[in-house]
Ligand SMILES: *[C@@H]1O[C@H](CO)[C@@H](O)[C@H](O)[C@H]1NC(C)=O
């Protein structure tokens with residue numbers, strides 16, 4: 423085993439959490455939170471949060487009590503955004519469309535957390551990636567420019583980030599293998615994939631309640647492949663499995679986990695295409711733009727699955743703290759979030775645990 427792999431096991435081995443995506447609303451019949459986007463046709467008699475001038479994301483609530491509840495949370499989130507701004511001065515934090523969700527709601531209450539004893543369990547039974555030469559890496563790289571990345575998608579109030587991270591990696595691998603960019607079906611994973619980690623048997627993919635990308639690859643290898651978005655569209659709710667093997671668009675051949683070394687991650691990104699990544703999303707709720715480089719960001723609370731699509735070497739810092747190398751990360755919270763749906767996170771510090779759960783996937787050609 424390589425040194426990097428060992429550090430990896432020691433560093434993050436004690437926690438295996440399903441990625442609950444940091445966006446799942448805690449829903450129960452008594453607590454039926456209906457958040458509707460206000461449209462041009464907005465009518466009176468609705469309780470609105472904020473004024474047009476101060477809020478980019480107007481929300482509408484069914485009752486006045488709910489409105490007041492959300493207003494309180496909104497006020498707390500303004501304070502949180504200010505705190506995040508202080509801890510993460512090179513990014514811009516502020517009001518996002520999630521500013522009326524409590525931290526607990528936003529983090530999905532870690533519903534999928536399964537305390538694990540094993541070392542880096544998502545690595546079990548999977549050969550770790552070979553070490554690549556990092557000497558000739560380009561200074562910056564962006565798979566979007568190569569046409570390997572589909573449009574930013576929106577998971578909605580469903581903890582299905584892991585499915586979007588998985589499809590993103592397969593979409594990229596398929597593009598590199600065939601030259602064709604396809605939107606692939608997250609819903610197939612949400613509905614049909616119940617695969618569990620080889621060692622941590624309780625860590626099973628669970629629709630809107632979280633999952634792991636490595637489990638999803640295993641499911642897809644067994645199921646025979648993944649359908650296109652068009653043939654199995656996203657609903658944002660767990661439903662019965664409607665997978666039709668004859669509709670398979672891409673077959674998954676294999677996958678591999680990448681060591682924590684960020685130069686290796688960059689080399690594998692360039693070689694394999696966009697990589698599926700897990701990270702701690704705590705700073706993402708208030709993120710508006712810039713290079714996020716928080717002074718503290720727990721590496722153990724990896725709770726969100728995203729897609730690493732590139733990197734750059736000189737991210738401009740608004741507070742003139744210098745230029746920082748950064749990763750370019752595709753999120754699944756729609757294009758209105760962050761930098762047109764993307765997050766830039768500083769590179770080289772294992773920031774927010776982004777280097778601890780990285781995987782590449784290989785598609786089957788022929
Ligand atoms: C999958 O990849 C690993 C190396 O990462 C390799 O050892 C194994 O043979 C591959 N399996 C298949 C079916 O290609």
Ligand SMILES: *[C@@H]1O[C@H](CO)[C@@H](O)[C@H](O)[C@H]1NC(C)=O
Pocket residue numbers: 572573603604605
């Ligand atoms: C993927 O789906 C989106 C939304 O439906 C669409 O705008 C985009 O063109 C599709 N991309 C590809 C490569 O089919």
